[in-house]
Amino acid sequence: MNIFPLGPSGGPGGGSFNDIADKLGGFTGLAFTASIAALQVNAGDTLDHLIVTYTENIGSVQHGASNGGAAFPAFVLGLPGEKLTQVHGWLGTFSGTLEVQGFNFVTNTGRQSGVLGKTTDLPFEFFAPANGEIMAFWGREGLFFDACGVFVRVP
Secondary structure, three states, X not given: OEEEEEEEEEOOOOEEEEXXXXXXXXXXXXXXXXXXXXXXXXXXXXXXXXXXXXXXXXXXXXXXXXXXXXXXXXXXXXXXXXXXXXXXXXXXXXXXXXXXXXXXXXXXXXXXXOOEEOOOOOEEEEEOOOOOEEEEEEEEXXXXXXXXXXXXXXX
């Protein structure tokens, strides 16, 4: 089994985060078994925060601090064997800083979250290869969600 990073896409604001190191116990911990169970976005003029819920009773982690804007319904990965395989995102400038503006999540079953936040003319995409999955996030966060990267796990 291999885990590798993709990204990040976004701006230099905020501080760095790494869910494998900060939440999953590092590369010798739950990173080899935990998966993403749900994703929830809060967004207005920019993406205020992303909440990632992990399996293995790990719980949730919030990236970005602001609670402004609208809370979009959680995108729950609940079908048997369902894994996150694609992250589509959009970047834009807010208060002079390049930040993530919106997401669309896609699973191996073809199910999509729809646009959570907003689209711009600066898209980015992360894809897991066949039989792989996007299993954790890394990037930059502060008051908002500044930059997005993902960790991909392949058998």
